[in-house]
Amino acid sequence: MAVSEVRTKSLSVQRRRRPVMRVVWDQFSSFLFVVPFLIAFVAFVGYPIVYGFIISLHHWNPIAGDLGYTGFGQYATLFDSNSLFGQQFWTGLKNTALFVVISVPFLLAFPATIAYLIYRSPLKSLFRSIFFFPTVLSVTAVTSLWSWILQTQGGAVNNLLQAHVPWLVEQPWAWISIDMATLWWTLGFNMIIAYAGFTQLPQSTIEAAALDGAGSLRTFWSIALPQIRPVLAFITVISTISSFNLFAQSLLMTGGGPGSSTEPLTMVIYNQAFNAMHMGSAAAMSYLMALILAIISLVQYRITRERA
Amino acid sequence: MKTIHKAATVALALTMSLGIVSTSFAATGHPAPRHAAAPAITITFWNSGSNPGIIAITNQFNKVYKGRYNIAYRAIPYNNETEIVNSALAAHKGPDVLEESLTPSAPYAYERLEVPIAPILKMGGVDPADFPASMWNGTQVAGVHYVVPIDGLPTLFFWNKTLFKEAGLNPNVPPANEAQFIHDAMVLTNPKKDQWGYVQEPAWPNPFLFPSLLSQFGGKEADPSSRKILFDTQAGVNALTFEYNTIFKWHVSPKNASANENYNLFLSGKNAMVMDGAYQYAPFLQKYGKNLGVSLLPKIGPKEADFLGQNYLWVMNTPGMDAAKEKGIGLYLKFYYDHSAEVAQSGTLPTWTPYLKNAAFKKTYPSLYEESLALDSGVLNPLIPNWGTTSSTYLYQDLDLALLGKMSPAAALKDAGQKMQEEMATLLS
Numbered sequence: 001m002a003v004s005e006v007r008t009k010s011l012s013v014q015r016r017r018r019p020v021m022r023v024v025w026d027q028f029s030s031f032l033f034v035v036p037f038l039i040a041f042v043a044f045v046g047y048p049i050v051y052g053f054i055i056s057l058h059h060w061n062p063i064a065g066d067l068g069y070t071g072f073g074q075y076a077t078l079f080d081s082n083s084l085f086g087q088q089f090w091t092g093l094k095n096t097a098l099f100v101v102i103s104v105p106f107l108l109a110f111p112a113t114i115a116y117l118i119y120r121s122p123l124k125s126l127f128r129s130i131f132f133f134p135t136v137l138s139v140t141a142v143t144s145l146w147s148w149i150l151q152t153q154g155g156a157v158n159n160l161l162q163a164h165v166p167w168l169v170e171q172p173w174a175w176i177s178i179d180m181a182t183l184w185w186t187l188g189f190n191m192i193i194a195y196a197g198f199t200q201l202p203q204s205t206i207e208a209a210a211l212d213g214a215g216s217l218r219t220f221w222s223i224a225l226p227q228i229r230p231v232l233a234f235i236t237v238i239s240t241i242s243s244f245n246l247f248a249q250s251l252l253m254t255g256g257g258p259g260s261s262t263e264p265l266t267m268v269i270y271n272q273a274f275n276a277m278h279m280g281s282a283a284a285m286s287y288l289m290a291l292i293l294a295i296i297s298l299v300q301y302r303i304t305r306e307r308a
Numbered sequence: 309m310k311t312i313h314k315a316a317t318v319a320l321a322l323t324m325s326l327g328i329v330s331t332s333f334a335a336t337g338h339p340a341p342r343h344a345a346a347p348a349i350t351i352t353f354w355n356s357g358s359n360p361g362i363i364a365i366t367n368q369f370n371k372v373y374k375g376r377y378n379i380a381y382r383a384i385p386y387n388n389e390t391e392i393v394n395s396a397l398a399a400h401k402g403p404d405v406l407e408e409s410l411t412p413s414a415p416y417a418y419e420r421l422e423v424p425i426a427p428i429l430k431m432g433g434v435d436p437a438d439f440p441a442s443m444w445n446g447t448q449v450a451g452v453h454y455v456v457p458i459d460g461l462p463t464l465f466f467w468n469k470t471l472f473k474e475a476g477l478n479p480n481v482p483p484a485n486e487a488q489f490i491h492d493a494m495v496l497t498n499p500k501k502d503q504w505g506y507v508q509e510p511a512w513p514n515p516f517l518f519p520s521l522l523s524q525f526g527g528k529e530a531d532p533s534s535r536k537i538l539f540d541t542q543a544g545v546n547a548l549t550f551e552y553n554t555i556f557k558w559h560v561s562p563k564n565a566s567a568n569e570n571y572n573l574f575l576s577g578k579n580a581m582v583m584d585g586a587y588q589y590a591p592f593l594q595k596y597g598k599n600l601g602v603s604l605l606p607k608i609g610p611k612e613a614d615f616l617g618q619n620y621l622w623v624m625n626t627p628g629m630d631a632a633k634e635k636g637i638g639l640y641l642k643f644y645y646d647h648s649a650e651v652a653q654s655g656t657l658p659t660w661t662p663y664l665k666n667a668a669f670k671k672t673y674p675s676l677y678e679e680s681l682a683l684d685s686g687v688l689n690p691l692i693p694n695w696g697t698t699s700s701t702y703l704y705q706d707l708d709l710a711l712l713g714k715m716s717p718a719a720a721l722k723d724a725g726q727k728m729q730e731e732m733a734t735l736l737s
Contacts, residue, residue: 061736064419064736151566259705276735
């Protein structure tokens with residue numbers, strides 16, 4: 001019998017002789033590490049998800065409670081263009097989709113460009129701090145500031161331009177204002193992610209491009225950007241999700257106006273739930289919105305993964 | 309060593325799990341047993357926003373009634389009070405007494421979550437006849453009073469006396485009717501100086517101004533009993549047309565004013581006149597001092613009327629509510645109204661007629677006395693569940709569109725009326 005064969009046999013005997021309790025304990029103890037998270041997850045995510053769905057199947061008022069089972073009636077109402085709920089839902093969804101379309105490209109392009117400029121700059125720390133600074137501000141502070149400087153009469157921007165642009169009360173200016181404020185506020189976060197991507201670029205590739213005569217712009221466009229494509233894909237997905245959750249900027253800058261033209265779906269849901277107290281239809285709207293968002297994210301993820 | 313490390317980590321995980329579970333139970337379980345010897349009855353009182361007058365009176369009440377009653381006062385954020393209160397009620401942790409504006413009380417009344425207030429007033433020795441009629445009448449739900457007025461915030465007319473003087477107008481005589489208002493506004497408007505006679509902005513002041521003007525033209529917002537929408541009548545069209553004309557016909561107000569512009573431009577001396585709630589009095593007075601003029605609204609329509617912003621108090625039908633507690637609340641209310649001077653001292657209009665008629669009140673607080681005159685022609689929002697929040701979604705959005713020149717006043721009111729009527733059918737009744 002070879003030495004190795006003896007050793008293997010002895011090990012397998014040892015394994016077999018391990019007490020059952022010990023094996024169970026080894027397996028179970030690893031599970032225990034996730035128990036704190038699991039409890040919090042079930043209590044604060046799992047249970048509300050299930051209960052929210054149950055509410056969406058009922059006429060449910062926060063004060064009166066359950067006012068009767070409706071099945072999927074409230075979901076059906078959302079597809080009825082003659083109903084007030086249906087009109088509000090689709091207007092909110094259309095507004096939200098518009099904001100996603102006009103904000104995500106900027107939330108990708110500006111941070112990526114600025115991140116690259118900082119990456120090539122000798123004052124990296126200084127510029128990183130400057131551009132990241134607005135991200136730490138609260139949305140209330142950001143929107144108050146922008147609302148103030150964008151006032152039609154006496155606003156700093158109009159005074160500077162010597163113009164009378166109705167930034168917050170006319171379209172398309174209202175959307176442009178919300179977009180500008182959002183970009184200024186959230187640019188820093190995306191910039192840091194893109195910057196982290198640039199720091200992973202192999203220096204040799206950049207140097208080789210320079211030796212081949214590529215200028216800064218060509219290096220950025222043809223070398224740097226393609227190599228951080230997975231990072232850009234990630235930024236696109238998270239920016240889409242965060243843009244879909246637009247709420248405070250509209251509420252505090254335009255109040256959803258003019259009319260309801262900047263009223264995003266989240267604001268419609270909020271008003272339904274807490275102002276009109278139609279918690280059931282608000283829950284149905286939320287589930288439909290989550291479903292739409294999941295489909296969009298999945299499509300985005302598939303496309304970017306394949307290209308990456 | 310490895311085993312000890314693993315055991316310690318597992319113990320930590322278990323402790324965290326138990327911590328979460330026990331915290332949850334502690335949050336939802338029964339309250340700690342009360343000390344048997346504790347004689348004082350605790351009454352929880354939630355106030356939307358923080359009111360210095362109420363705090364001062366509550367502290368005094370707790371001193372006077374020490375050992376018998378204790379009012380546990382809590383200020384809740386003004387803009388989120390509905391969410392906070394409803395969440396608390398759903399968890400059976402609501403307050404005994406709640407203070408908010410009028411219409412949020414309606415859903416609780418319809419759901420029988422409130423206690424009728426008349427017997428409580430009687431226990432405390434408060435006579436409802438001593439409330440201003442405009443703040444007491446029309447506040448019943450199905451014929452029962454559940455709420456009592458705590459303070460009032462009438463709609464007022466403010467003007468900049470310096471700008472009046474510079475324009476050659478008498479700084480001590482505000483416009484009294486529509487013709488005078490338009491005349492003064494035209495004289496005060498000076499495009500070369502970017503100065504406006506008046507700023508009719510869409511958005512905020514309209515929930516105060518539109519009901520005032522509507523009522524001046526003889527209209528009503530809605531009928532609470534039938535839930536019929538009434539603001540889309542000719543009176544409503546007249547009221548909104550006045551606002552519209554200040555921008556598009558008389559050109560005394562700028563086009564496309566954004567939110568807060570009437571306030572900001574008034575403070576920067578670029579807007580001569582404001583029609584808004586009494587809450588603007590303090591910041592305007594701080595800026596202009598004796599150069600600030602304050603009066604009741606000019607009579608734009610054929611009759612005098614003034615929308616009253618307001619705060620009311622009501623008693624929740626909490627599990628611990630009993631006769632002893634109701635008595636304590638009654639005594640507290642009596643104490644509150646007897647100390648109306650504290651309310652006035654905090655800059656808010658009291659709602660206790662014996663105090664308002666007191667000569668000392670007129671002498672000590674002349675501006676509040678001026679405000680109190682609005683109570684004679686005061687109007688309230690209809691007591692329909694969530695009127696304030698639903699009207700801001702449907703009515704005021706369409707009024708904004710009219711004031712931005714996107715719809716005619718009549719079309720805006722018609723559209724808003726249809727939407728609100730549809731919404732009425734879905735509200736609690």
